Amino acid sequence: MSKIMPVDLLSSIKGATSSKAVDQLFEVIKNAEIKQDASNKNTYNAVSIEDLRADVVENSSEITKQIIKENFPNQKNGYLVVSKVIEG
Amino acid sequence: MAISKKPPFLNSDKIFLLKTNEMSLIQKIHNQLVGKEITCTALVQEKLNLLRENKYNSVNVVLDELALEAAAKVDAKINNGEEIGLLEGIPFGIKDVYMVQGTYTSASSDLLKNYKSAYTATAIQKLLDAGAIPMVKENCDSFGHGSSSENTVFGSVKNAINTSLVAGGSSGGSAVNVAAEYTVFSIGGDTGGSIRQPAGYNKIYGLKPTYGRVSRFGLMAYASSTDTVGPLAKSIEDIAIVMNVISGKDSKDQTSIASEKIETSVLTSKPNGVRVGYFKNFIENDAIDPVIKTQFLATLEKIKEAGYSVEALDFFDADTLVSTYYTLAMAETASNLSRLDGTNYGERVEGKNLKETYMVTRSENFTEETQRRIVGGNQVLSQGFSDAIYLKGQQLRKEIEAAFESDFDKVDIVLSPVTPSSVPKIGEVLNNPHAMYLSDAYTVGFSLGQLPTLTCPFGTETGIQVTGAKNKEQTILQFANFLNQVQ
Secondary structure (H helix, E strand, C coil): CCCCCCHHHHHCCCCCCCCHHHHHHHHHHHHCCCCHHHHCCCCCCCCCHHHCCCCCCCCCCHHHHHHHHHHCCCEECCEECCCCCCCC | CCCCCCCHHHHCCCCCCCCHHHCCHHHHHHHHHHCCCCCHHHHHHHHHHHHHHCCCCCEEEECHHHHHHHHHHHHHHHHCCCCCCCCCCCEEEEECCECCCCCECCCCCCCCCCCECCCCCHHHHHHHHCCCEEEEEECCCHHHCCCCCCCCCCCCCECCCCCCEECCCCCHHHHHHHHCCCCCEEEEEECCCCCHHHHHHCCCEEEECCCCCECCCCECCCCCCCCEEEEEECCHHHHHHHHHHHECCECCECCCCCCCCCCCCHHHCCCCCCCEEEEHHHHCCCCCCHHHHHHHHHHHHHHHHCCCCEEEECCCCHHHHHHHHHHHHHHHHHHHHHHCCCCCCCCCCCCCCHHHHHHHHHHHHCCHHHHHHHHHHHHHHCCCCHHHHHHHHHHHHHHHHHHHHHHHHHCCEEEEECCCCCCCECCCCCCCHHHHHHCCCCCHHHHHCCCCEEEECCCCCCCEEEECCCCCHHHHHHHHHHHHHHC
């Protein structure tokens, strides 16, 4: 069995296939030359530990909660209905 | 080439006057409201009518109730003799990727066409707190995936100047609404050029701020490492006024940063000692339209005539910039949009089991272009591809960032055209995705570098970009104002 998962499963999109236009972009990256000195430079954004927001739960407003429920795709008898996860 | 006579202000450091068509619309309307020449309700009603009747497909939802309620409050304040702030009563538009509590936020997609925002984005909340009037959720490319605002379930957005042409994208509806003066300013989103390119196509200003200067909280994520929130407006001063309200650190977005206020009084003075650069390989290649090339070079000449040094810089070729940007952006959007499976919100299509529900929901509700980007992103993140493509893309991005750092040691401003070609006709690029990706050649590099870049509606037929080092928004706005004077 192939170790590479098909793109439709990877993307959870029925019938999805790879695109020639996108593959052309990837080819450019594959063929690009990397200069080691620049790639070792750390220019990423980083957030210092002191700057992290407090790890506390903030309660949402009533209106937020109400809209979240309203947005739920399927409701029945006061319950939020989801697809069957465990098949019998 | 005819050499234009040098305007007298170029020889002095004196403050020079803005051209009349560049006066702040915000300031003008503010004065009219305070002077009781107009009421806010009448102003808002007029704009709502225009938005509803508009022929450009620039509107997804008109926010009648919200806008008229807010306008009535402004009128009450004025009638009570209370002072109002500069943005109080100013009508603005919102790209349909921002949360505004209780309003539909569709990202121009079928998947979220009935989705209601449960909360409000930080940038929008700041504008509401300042009294600005939210008028409209604006049409755009679905989830920001496009450069023409044709990838939308609300119909292709038409250019404000020539309706047979595209509006540009992805913030096409926002650019058109500003250009048509249906809104005084609009809040767009720019990941790889989505504010700058439609601004150029519709001949208005559009600013992509330094990454993090404006909180992304409440913006539907496309590619989180380059997503930015910025204004589109008809004058440089209005861009500055809006930026000063929406900027700032936000605990809800850990990548947001503190920034200094843009001094609007400085913007009208001549920028002194500014070193200008441009990327010669953007100009010296076969891909650029000869007209745009000629116009850009003529603009450089005018800058030299005004006494500024202009340096040609080496930079990455367009193919590498576009491929690096799209590789990383697709990887990020594949990850960000994986949550959209119809379970908790969105248009769910029931399948025979959970997995099929996900797959059918996503295949039926994402547009072709969005699917293409999600699939591409998952490909580069998957085993066997990530080292050769995704990680290499990250390394290239580091090189691009390092090159910018070195360039901004040599110059203060980099100028570039917004696009290599003129504005396409509707239908021309949607079915040619590779051509659409390449049309972003001049905008995506600055996104990877997280640099502030302003599109000005002159310099070439699709505008000119003015870029500075990180947090140099004031410098680029001041230089843009000077550029406007020499046109």
